[in-house]
Amino acid sequence: MADKTMDSLEVILIDNWPGVAKLIGQDEIPVGGFTGSLHHNVAAPAYPKGEKLCVWNPSTLGAEGMSTMIYLLVGTQVSIACRSLVTTGSATDVYDVQDSPDAIIGPKDGGALVAVAISAMTDAYYGWFWCGGVAPESLIPDLGGTYATESTVVAGLLGLSDLTADALGLAAVAAATDAIIGFALAADDE
């Protein structure tokens, strides 16, 4: 079945990553924004792996609401870009993520630990990823737009899936072993 897409405004992510996010104000966002070069896509981590920050997404772009960001390490990727889904790619480090459904250690369908890249990333570099709440488009405009789905999404529970295009994407939760990683406010597009 051909893959489809759904709009960023229709997706809410559920954060299953370890720990509790720190609630921050707009003036406490990392220097230069979440894509700032001092801490995002850097070889040496500027924050602890797994650090989570929860921040308000104003209505400037996207849906108003809280968003959660997590600081992760990229392993060996296929081609991470803004809006790529990633998940744990290491059996020894839950914060080491990849975008290849064929290389990740977790299930391609139903994995529980999911994050969304906010830019292109370099292998073995650290950076911020969106992992919970509404898409923070006001803070990272490139997160706005369409997200890949496997064409099964209806309004309701979202899971992780291995798409026909051999990439990680969103799908309806189809089995008891599928972790719930989000909520769709609408069906995916034709």
Place this chain on the structure above:
Amino acid sequence: MADSTLDSELFVLFDFWPGVARHVSPANMPAAFTTPVSTAVFGPGEKICVWNDGDTAGEDGYATFIYLLMGTQNSAVAVAAKTFCAPASATTPFTIGNNPDADILVHTGSPLVAVALSAVTNAYWAWYWCGGVCPEAVVSGLGGNYVTDNTVAIGPMSLTNCAGDFMGLGVTGATTEAIIGMSLSLDVA
């Protein structure tokens, strides 16, 4: 099927207990953190979140602890470090037990799961690990093997009633079972 085990560094727990944990630095953990007491010194269900330093033990990452009351534990299998517990009272979720035959929630699939840090006396209060990576650097007794029902695969896990008649980890098997964690490995066959 014979039970099996899964190493502490190979899974993370999801915290579904009520409320939000407050962050605590490893240097500011409560005094006598692993010693149960007969009179509560924290609120029932209070939660704290602390960084586990992988250079000391286990994996880097955040772990969440919750303050709970032990009800009547399984007389055949006493609570010890690494024992899985679940709510055991019909009137409060914060009174727990480790007896899969006596707890009020279904033994297989309970979303509220806590792991003991040490032996606990009935009717005593104590901290339990309930979310994130295993906090081995904070509580060394949590490192090592955790019981499973020999069904764990890489992916979501649930609480289950093991052949040994205690609660352990198993693969999620039905829509009525809550996913309480993510395994990074198969259990030891």
